[in-house]
Amino acid sequence: MIWTTPWLLAWGGNNCFYRRGRRIHIALTEAALRYRVCTPEIVHGQFDRLVSATTIPSPRFGGIPDESQPAVPPMHGFWVYDQNIVNAETFAADLHITEPDEIAIYLRIFGEMAKIAQYGSEARSIILRVQAEWSGDAP
Template sequence: MSSVQEARAALGALLRELRQNATFTVRQLAEVLGWPHSKVSKLENGRQTPTETDIRVWTQATNAEHETDGLLARLRTLEFQHVEWQRQLTSGLKSHQVKLTELNARTRFFRVFEPTFVPGLLQIPDYARFRFEQSGRVFGVRHDIDEAVYTRIQRQEILYRPEKRFHFVLTEAVLRYRLCPAAVMLGQLDRLVSLSMLPNVKLGIIGFGVAYDVAPSHGFWLLDDDRVMVETFSAELNLAQPQETELYGRIFAQLATVEGISYGREARSLITKAAEQWTTYLPER
């Protein structure tokens, strides 16, 4: 179980305990609340996350209103760990970028692994636009793409702060996946070359020929030693338990030092070779 699943299961177990203490069966409580009995079962078994309203009516129905604040605190912790994109993006794409800006301002050491696309802090505006347009197509949020792009590019100002350190590890696939037009990707690759020369930025590229010690299952951001951020198609996971940050720290260290990884001139050489391939995709003049 992930910590998110564990937290949801633990919250469900507490709700079940309140129901049992009130001597309700699942069906009886469902009737009192006017819910399908399947909802009560899903909440108790951690297959569904309750809302604040769900918790309030549950504790009221089971005469356990003194437990409400504690359960709500657990729910908010769970929501910090698992934030569904559909809910997070209801206020638009820009608002999430603003939250990230505030989080980045507090972070001094960034360790980032990405196997699929260029990390946001390294993106050029046109590449960022294609990333946001993809999210827009999936979640139907398209009204503030310009503002989101602008805010993401503003975030990159922190790359030039000497007190900040950045270590990015990308797979060679990031340089070659066709996620945007060739002209955009050529500009993006040029940007990677430039940023790799900043004194506080370390950029590693794991080439296709490298044998992995740890499979590149998914991307993640390790912010100081305090938080790991993982993006899935449906949600953003925020992992903050010490055992989780320590685990991801070890995984990042293994990926960042895998035999054959390229840094400096070797990394820029891989980027240049990828750019040469991208020129073949440009439309003929």
């Protein structure tokens, strides 16, 4: 499942990844890594954290390569918490979805995205490739 920065801060920052019994599963598109929402200096720090996340058991980090063809294209980001609530941010609202039928839709979409995601060294390759583009070092 995907957890936001405010959630991470509320639960002790990156330390939440090391708490026993906690399961975190992230599926992030390559396109999301390319989206320029902050300075390169900040992004490079984030890339380093993401690369580290691919080397530890929790979170389970998956990168979805650009060339993949998801069954359902990701229209917006969303976060599922304990299969009880989904948060989705739009331009107009921060949605908190609690209806079981609606949560089931997001769980199905996440499952589809997780299936096409690449993990471990393949996820690291995606991150490092995009990081090189940010640095101007890409071929």
